[in-house]
Amino acid sequence: MSDQGNWQQQAWQQPQPQQQPQPQQQPQPHGYYQGQPAYCAPEPPKKGKGWIVGLVAVLAIFLVIVIGMVSCTSMFTSMGSFPSFSSSTVSDIDYLTGDAVAIIAIDGTIQYDGTTxxxxxxxxxxxxxxxxxxxxxxxxxxxxxxxxxxxxxxxxEYLKEFSKPVVVSSASMNASAAYEISSQADYIFTAKTTSIGSIGTAMQVTDLSGLYEKLGIRIEDITSADSKDSSYGNRALTEEERAYYQDMVDQINETFIETVAEGRGMSVEEVRALATGLTFTGMTAVENGLADEIGTLDDAVEKAAELANVSSYTTVKLQSSSALDMLDLLDILGASASTDDLSAALKELEHDGASIR
Incomplete structure (x- = not known):
């Protein structure tokens, strides 16, 4: 081997500085952090968050565009730049510039929840x-x-006090208290398969005393009067209490019957004969007088306009909240991001300790 080759071999094989032997690391048991106990599992490797930032940025840009479009539309509408047609719909009553038919949805259980x-x-x-x-x-x-x-x-009572024409459009069900409200309208449309009517009143008291006895549970009610605990379900009703509650139900039902009779222009006896507590199909309801005609929501809107003597009109939806939810926003924007993508992004941000409000 030449001197040059020996020189290269020596250069590449220079002795390395002697290193001190490192103490061998003892394996740490799962759940320990730097030798100290911790109530946490080892953190998984961090994933990139670039796609989350990109998704949020795209949604923010689209939101700004939509707000701008809505603002411009509102401005032009208030200036009267858009004519009213019978097929158009306005989402805000304050932007109306011509005749309109308002639509209010009564959907779900009649109760005290602040909705329509x-x-x-x-x-x-x-x-x-x-x-x-x-x-x-x-x-x-x-x-x-x-x-x-x-x-x-x-x-x-609120609907009775309303001075403008009212038309009801019945969807899949218009029963009991909902029908009591509907009976005050000037005209009632129903689908052929709508369950409508159910004029009647019910009160339920559950007797759990037999179950409690089998489970070895004994309940004592300390009351100011013998019947104060009659509806608690801890014992059976007495005959006097059952008669009392039946009379209460009958009184409430009688007001129901009278209200429907007044609203539908029928006699109390005619309505009482229909007050079986059962619903009728829309077809039967038209025959027995509880509804006026088979028709759709569009038919109801046209009838309301006819009763108001207007031929050119728009429609406006009135609801408890006018804010668009995220699904509506995505539909308007036609965004490619799915709700699953957005949900995954929000969950990951929450996992990282971010606060989303």
Whole structure:
């Protein structure tokens, strides 16, 4: 081997500095951190968050664009730049510039929850329709099986006080307290297969005493009167209590019958004969007088406009909240991001300790 080759071999094989032997690391048991106990599992490797930032940025840009479009549309609408047609729909009653038919949905259980299926929620929207001079008539889109009797009574009274024409469009169900409200309308549409009617009142008291006895549970109620605990379910009703509750139900039901008779222009006896507590099909309801005609929501809107003597109109939906939810926003934008992608992003951000409000 030449001297040059020996020199290269020596250069590449220079002795390395002697290193001190390192103490051998003892394996740490799972759940320890630097030798100290910790109530956490080893952290998984961090994943990149670039796609999350990109998704949020895209949604933010689209949101700004939508807000700008809505603002411009609102401005032009308030200036009267858009004519009103019978097929158009406005989402905000304050932007109306011509005759309109308002639509209020009564959907779900009649109760006190602040929605349009409650006295407070319905009255708030009725007041808007009453006070706006552009609203000439109202359509109630009803899809409810009833609910709290007192809530239905209050909503019925509010509808009686409404001065403009009211037409009901019945969806899959218009029963019990929902029908009591509907009976005050000037005209009722129903589908052929709608379950409508169910004029009746029910009260339920569950007796769990037999079950408690089998489980070895003994309950003592300390009351100011013998019947104070009659509805608690800890014992069976006495005959006197059962008669008392039956009389209460009969009184409430009688007001139901009278209200329907007044609203539908029928005699009390005619309505009482139909007050079986059962629903009828839409076809039968038209025959027995509980509804006027088979038809759709569009038919109800046209009828409301006819009763108000308007031929050119728009429609406006009145609801408890006018804010768009995320799904509506994605539909408007036509964004490629799916709800699953957005959900995954939010979960990952939450996992990283970020606060989303």
């Amino acid at each position: 299926s409650s006295p407070e929620g319905l009255k708030a929207q009725l007041d808007k329709a009453e006070e706006n001079s552009h609203v000439k008539a109202l359509v109630l889109r009803v899809n409810s099986g009833g609910g709290v009797a007192t809530a239905g009574e209050e909503m019925t």
